[in-house]
Amino acid sequence: MKAVVVTAFGRPDVLRYVDKEMPVPGPGEVRIRTVATSVNFADVMARQGRYHAGGQPPFVPGLDVAGTVDELGEGVDAGWQGKRVVAFPSGGSYSEYVVAKVDLTYEIPENLDWHTAAGMLTVAVTSYELLTKVTQLAAGERVLVHAAAGGVGSVALQLARHLGASRVIGVVGSTKKMEFASTHGADVVIKAANGGFAEGVLEATERKGVDVILDSVAGDGFAENLRCLAPFGRIAAFGSASGKPGQVQTQELHGSCRSVRGYSMGTTRRLRPQTLRPSVDAVLGLAASGKLHVPVSARFPLEDCKKAHELLESRQSTGKIVLVVQP
Numbered sequence: 001m002k003a004v005v006v007t008a009f010g011r012p013d014v015l016r017y018v019d020k021e022m023p024v025p026g027p028g029e030v031r032i033r034t035v036a037t038s039v040n041f042a043d044v045m046a047r048q049g050r051y052h053a054g055g056q057p058p059f060v061p062g063l064d065v066a067g068t069v070d071e072l073g074e075g076v077d078a079g080w081q082g083k084r085v086v087a088f089p090s091g092g093s094y095s096e097y098v099v100a101k102v103d104l105t106y107e108i109p110e111n112l113d114w115h116t117a118a119g120m121l122t123v124a125v126t127s128y129e130l131l132t133k134v135t136q137l138a139a140g141e142r143v144l145v146h147a148a149a150g151g152v153g154s155v156a157l158q159l160a161r162h163l164g165a166s167r168v169i170g171v172v173g174s175t176k177k178m179e180f181a182s183t184h185g186a187d188v189v190i191k192a193a194n195g196g197f198a199e200g201v202l203e204a205t206e207r208k209g210v211d212v213i214l215d216s217v218a219g220d221g222f223a224e225n226l227r228c229l230a231p232f233g234r235i236a237a238f239g240s241a242s243g244k245p246g247q248v249q250t251q252e253l254h255g256s257c258r259s260v261r262g263y264s265m266g267t268t269r270r271l272r273p274q275t276l277r278p279s280v281d282a283v284l285g286l287a288a289s290g291k292l293h294v295p296v297s298a299r300f301p302l303e304d305c306k307k308a309h310e311l312l313e314s315r316q317s318t319g320k321i322v323l324v325v326q327p
């Protein structure tokens with residue numbers, strides 16, 4: 001079978017399309033024939049050697065997959081055979097076949113197409129967990145989403161509205177992304193490539209600020225979140241696309257009852273896999289019923305994943321990028 005391997009940390013040309021041995025499912029695992037997988041920013045960081053949960057080269061990158069179960073490991077219920085599933089595989093997903101624990105494998109609703117299913121798993125589950133568990137968004141609250149036209153961003157905007165947010169504000173890095181964020185659920189979109197968003201947020205909220213902030217960018221702009229976060233507000237820190245950590249002064253938190261909480265899907269998958277299933281079921285259900293639209297904006301064949309990485313790290317992409325593996 002074919003797979004893509006990161007041969008050394010570095011630029012996209014370290015990605016090689018190679019022959020690999022077919023994986024064999026162990027106890028409690030299924031093997032999946034991949035139809036499509038998606039490109040997440042974590043894949044770029046893993047390739048660069050900057051992802052906290054990334055491997056050492058050579059390794060197969062990729063977090064999520066959609067395909068058909070074609071072999072069962074010991075102890076797996078026979079009902080899984082032949083099912084259309086999405087999964088977080090045990091190894092990387094840029095591969096014609098993967099193995100995944102049954103605990104991290106989920107049946108795709110009948111009317112959900114392959115590419116939406118492949119594109120949504122990581123971004124939709126992350127967004128849902130951030131809003132419901134990490135920041136515990138309540139109906140009527142105001143939400144700010146950074147990188148709002150990206151994979152996570154464009155889904156988080158919609159889920160915030162679905163969960164009852166009274167105002168959803170998106171920050172994007174360029175003018176061309178503004179309309180995209182509006183179309184996907186932002187009431188207000190602010191262009192700010194490297195900080196410079198707080199005043200716009202205050203203007204859009206009668207100077208009250210927002211109650212929830214989803215920040216995947218971190219870096220120099222992170223502290224600015226505290227300028228536009230209302231008392232009792234919560235920030236979810238779940239990425240550092242800027243390449244730099246964010247800084248927080250504790251005195252900016254306790255007096256105003258505000259908080260910053262971290263989240264990692266990778267850590268949750270590893271240490272508390274069973275806690276993810278309700279979130280996966282919720283987002284698959286929303287997508288199947290048309291209440292959540294996952295914008296797949298670009299598709300590449302698996303062997304062209306280099307181009308997909310170049311697009312994602314160019315900061316020009318919107319929505320999700322899907323890698324088509326097998327018809």
Ligand SMILES: NC(=O)c1ccc[n+]([C@@H]2O[C@H](COP(=O)([O-])OP(=O)(O)OC[C@H]3O[C@@H](n4cnc5c(N)ncnc54)[C@H](OP(=O)(O)O)[C@@H]3O)[C@@H](O)[C@H]2O)c1
Pocket residue numbers: 039040041042122123126147148149150151152153171172173174177193216217238239240241242243263264265266312313314315316317318319
């Ligand atoms: N913790 C978790 O479990 C978890 C799970 C999924 C994703 N994430 C994080 O969530 C973020 C979004 O992931 P995604 O896959 O959906 O990617 P994405 O949002 O589609 O792409 C990343 C976006 O980050 C923004 N960005 C800001 N500074 C950047 C820089 N210096 N270089 C490149 N991009 C920069 C860009 O948007 P603008 O140009 O609009 O600023 C870019 O489009 C990533 O930081 C990722 O690591 C975390």
